């Protein structure tokens with residue numbers, strides 16, 4: 001196993017007013033295994049515990065209880081050794097030297113990892129199309145260019161596990177696609193294990209064959225994306241635009257009234273495809289002008305999955 005945790009738990013003590021302290025559990029009894037070569041999406045709402053988990057996986061944070069092994073090593077005790085097996089990309093933070101030409105950061109990182117990165121760097125430069133800005137200082141790169149450089153920096157030492165925290169955040173569609181294509185190819189060619197956190201369902205769809213959902217530090221879902229998608233699909237929301245304002249459309253079988261805007265001229269109904277069909281719902285809606293289907297966002301999905309399990 002590349003990642004193996006058993007009842008992994010991390011709490012933080014927060015100081016309130018005066019001497020009052022509260023303990024909050026950021027990661028709560030997480031037991032999970034990831035095998036070599038898997039690509040796993042680790043998703044959850046803001047504050048669900050994703051970063052805390054990652055920090056424990058790489059040895060930056062010490063667990064409060066439970067155990068964790070990454071690439072067969074205890075991450076806290078063997079952090080340096082582990083760094084040779086793991087590459088980490090934090091979308092929001094850089095591991096590159098801001099004022100140096102991009103090329104120099106790669107040289108420094110190759111020296112730190114004690115690898116002769118020349119051949120690998122050539123490969124990464126070509127696959128990630130870094131050639132045109134290798135001599136540009138990092139601070140002058142566009143976000144998309146910088147992210148590609150970050151990924152190259154994390155992969156320079158050919159790690160067996162790559163952890164990416166929000167790798168596509170803020171990227172335009174084309175940059176996102178490029179990065180995803182690169183990661184897919186990297187995994188195919190080298191059998192690299194991927195663990196990524198993201199708020200972008202597209203990342204999970206394209207890159208991952210397994211999804212872990214965390215909510216309030218607890219594992220709420222572990223399974224295929226198809227399973228996750230099925231639970232999303234059962235909770236679609238119909239947005240109905242009516243010719244004129246109308247009373248709330250409550251009581252249509254198989255639907256739940258969610259809310260309305262424009263004095264009732266636009267209404268939202270959650271509908272369960274297992275219980276009814278769109279046609280049957282629409283037959284009961286007078287004066288329909290337009291219709292769209294809203295897919296719930298990932299945080300919504302996470303919340304639902306979690307509440308369904310309790």
Ligand SMILES: Nc1ncnc2c1ncn2[C@@H]1O[C@H](COP(=O)(O)OP(=O)(O)OP(=O)(O)O)[C@@H](O)[C@H]1O
Pocket residue numbers: 012013014024025026044045046047048049050051052053
């Ligand atoms: N050093 C810390 N001290 C106190 N509380 C912390 C600390 N680090 C994280 N937390 C708390 O632990 C919880 C989990 O945070 P974490 O950063 O792991 O969430 P996350 O899922 O990565 O969120 P996001 O998607 O916003 O990055 C949050 O409530 C956060 O406020």
